[in-house]
Amino acid sequence: MSEPATVTLARHFASLTIGRIPQKHLDDAKALIADWFGVALAGSRADSGAIARRFAIETGGVAEATIVNGRGARVPAVHAAFANAIASHSVELDDVDILALYHFSPPVVAAALAAAERAGSTGAELLTAVVAGCEAMARLSDATNPSLRDRGYHTTPAVGGFGAAVAAGLLFKLDEERMVSALGLAGAQASGLMEMYGPSMQKRFNPGPAARNGVTSAVMAQLGFTGAATILDGQRGFCRAFSDKFDPEALTRGLGTEFPIYIEYKAYSCARPIHNGIDCALDIRRQMGADRVDGIRRITIRRHPAWAHYHQIPRPATHHEAQVSMNYSVAVALREGAALLPQYTEEKVHDPAIIRLSEMVTVVPDDGLPRGVSCLMTAEAADGSTYSSQVDHPKGSIANPMTPEEAAGKTHMLGDPVIGAAGVDRLLERIRRVETLPRAAELMELAQGSATGSHAAEETPFARAS
Template sequence: MSEPAAVTLARHFSKLSIDQIPARHLADAKALIADWFAVALAGSRADSGAIARRFATETGGREEACIVNGGGARVPAVHAAFANAIASHSVELDDVDILALFHFSPPVVAAAVAVAERAGSTGAELLTAVVAGCEAMARLSDATNPSLRDRGYHTTPTVGAFGAAVAAGVLLRLDEATMTSALGLAGAQASGLMEMYGPSMQKRFNPGPAARNGVTAAVMAQLGFTGAATILDGPRGFCRAFSDHYDAEALLRGLGTEFPIHIEYKAYSCARPIHNGIDCALDIRKQIGADRVDGIRSITIRRHSAWAHYHQIPRPATHHEAQVSMNYSVGVALREGAALLPQYTEEKVHDEAILRLSEMVTVVPDDSLPRGVSCLMTVETADGASFSSQVDHPKGSIANPMTPEEAAAKAHLLGDPVIGAAGVTRLLERISQLETLPRAAELMALAQGSGVKAAEKAFASAC
């Protein structure tokens, strides 16, 4: 009888070192960490990010790790991971996997950065932990999706708890047996529902428990609490419980030689499956001309049935709901030629000129489209003219990537209002050198607007 998948994975992750990771995945991890910090900085100013920060600071406890934009306040690593994960999911600009099913960084990077501060980890150790956590998330999603999503579970928190546990376990240097227990304890805490769209902050909350629970699982395992080795592929394990049609072989396929991590980035401040529609809208706006947008009389979007029935919200009640509305996002992109934070405000949500376009959107399922997130948009104007655009790979995807300059511009757009342009530049520089940093805690100190000497002082106090 073969050993449980969790044991095999634990052996792999507990022995993983930076020299075993291909250069392109290390580069991806740096880009992911840079994107996470930028998005978390902006998210720390959002209402949901601010509430999470307040919860963490008011709960208090042992000073182990910083909260993004928390003014240097230090809290237990579990609370920092929780608050920072929520902040990094609060402006809908965080990374996404290639199928638009989950976000890597809110659970994994939030947990890794917090535990790196607690453990006094090096930059190389942080990089290794982030790659490991992302690999764990990718393998679990590959094994259980799309059934997991279709059953109503949110992939980011359900598989994110495992990713966070692995990332934390690598930094805590758990051995095979202890890492196995961490996976078991993560499975005991895996949760998260797709019933999260609407005017509330519900969606922003989901990565928080995943990051916190992953850190809890790793620390508890380190203290000697044992977990079930059969948590993934056992008869009542994660795969069977969360998916009607699972592929257990995906848990281990190519383990040790392949890292099935495919990370994409967001160019727009809304749910990823909407981005194709925004790209179509921006293309059509160029075809029509900005001065003729008011003459639009119909908007039809052909969308693959995998996503056709999601994100149809003609009149969002809040900016939270607008960020998961295809209708609104298309309307604001046509009207303003952009879909970033300034386009998703409470004032904009009630702009009748935008809502006129939003309510025009008709979505038609079309399985002939090549990808689940593909969109084919047709717009007709009052004079009878028709304009069309099809986008299969949105801006920021692997097939249509953002340039390094565009990624840096995004980081400055999000981070400059919080720590200044010079602060963002310094943070990005240090992340680019991450494998050489003796103290990963320096990154969080820089994200507070501190200089390198302050970062070193923060590290010393953490030890």
């Protein structure tokens, strides 16, 4: 009888060192950390991020880890991971996997940074932990999706707790046996529902428990609390409980030689599967001319069936709901030529001209489209002329990537209003050489400051390079 996948994975992760990770994945992890900081800094000023920060500070406890933009506030690592994960998911600009099913950084990077502060880890150890946590998330998602998503589970928190546990466990230097327990305890806390699209802050909350639970699992395992070695592929384990059709081989396929981590980045401040529609809208706006947009009388979006029935919200009630609305996002992109934070405000949500276009959008499933996030949009102008655009790979995807200058510009756009351009420059410089830092905590120390700037820079997407 073969050993449980949990044991095989625990052995791999507990023994992983930076020297065994291909340089590409180390570079990807640096890019992920840089993107996370920009998004978390902006998210710390959002209503949901501010509430999470207040919760962590008011709950209090041993000063182990720092809160992003908490003006130096230090709280228990579990609370820092929780608050920082929510902040980094609060403006809908966090990274995404290649299938647009989940976000790596809110649970993994938030947990890794908090655990690194608690453990006094080096930058090299932090970088290794981020790669390991992302690999754990990727393998679990590959094994259980799309069934997991289709059953109503949100992949980010469902598998994110395991990724956070692996990242924290590596930083706490858990051996194989205790890493097994950390994974088992993460499975005991696995959760997260797709019933999150609406006017509330619900979606922003989801990665918070995953990051917190991952750190909790690793701490408890470090203290000697044991967990089930069959938590992943057992008869009542995660895979069978969360998925009707799963691939157990994906849990360990190529383990040690392959790192199935494919990270994409957001160019727009909304749910990733909507981005193809925004790219189509911006292309059509260029084709027809901005001055003719208000005369549009019909908008049809052909969307792959994998996502066709999601994000159809013609009249969102709040900016939270607008950020998960294909209708609104297409409408505001057509009208304003952008889909960043200034386009997702309570004022914009109630703009009659945007509402008119939003309610005009019709979504049609089309299984002839090549990818799950593919969109084919057609707009009919007032004179009867039609304009079409098809996008299979949105801006920021692996096939259509941001340049390094655009990536740095995004972090500046989001972080400058919080810690200033010079502060973001210092942070990015440290991240570029994170593997040389004797103290990983230095990164969080740089992510502090008072918000004295404005959001004016956000009008020009990613224009400023560091």
